[in-house]
Amino acid sequence: MTHEFLPQEQWYAQLPAMYGSASALITDVDDLVLLVKPNYRDHWNLPGGVIDRNEAPHDACAREILEEIGLELPVGELLVIDWVPEVDPRPRPFVSWMFDAGTLSTEQVAAIRIQVEELDDHAFVTLDRALELLPSMVAPRVPAALRARALGRPIYLPKH
Template structure:
């Protein structure tokens, strides 16, 4: 039986993109969303996991870079498998972490190179500013936080 060289085997494996986001709420339970200047819709503070980072480290880094805050990265709320779409030919795995509460956006300093705005939204309000795939993730995160159990979406 012929063996496949390790390099060839690894090159044949499915490639995925990993990203991490921060689920942050205000005292009323609304979720902090940001408006990137490179997208038409709103989303969570967060981004791609860089080489050598864990998803938790990427989440913490992105909170600092995008919001100018240092917040604890808490429990994992949602793991979301997102198939390829548009110009991204590979699937993505998104990790959404519970990063606690923030009274009224106190102390947020937006990263002006990437973000135009931030605001707190209820899930129903988010329907107007996010695509359905992201509002499904938002609702799953609300449920996961309430139940204390990780949700998986695909």
């Protein structure tokens, strides 16, 4: 019995594809969570954004932090992987990586300079307030990230 295999380019073309984003859990000395307010959306979000082609998720996270809040922060451990199935009009699943970018000192908080081309504001908020401000697809990442930081291991959040 002989098997016929697809040429590599056809095999790769038929594999499922997905979109990716990377964000950061950034807290202050009072354990408040940093959120940013994009000027192109009605809701708040976590610092981060879409991963560029061939960009590693942790590199995208560091790039987005620098772009959005003007701080060069070390991107630490992976805290959350969140898989969200495709929904209309988005034709592919979305995978989001959330990393620990640490706790900012009072001086670092004062040094934040938001990217005015994309952001209207930023705020350090309680977990409850973060859950109110974030879209329902993003909100579960924050308590999961705080739990992962405390446990010292990542948490997987599949949505169905």
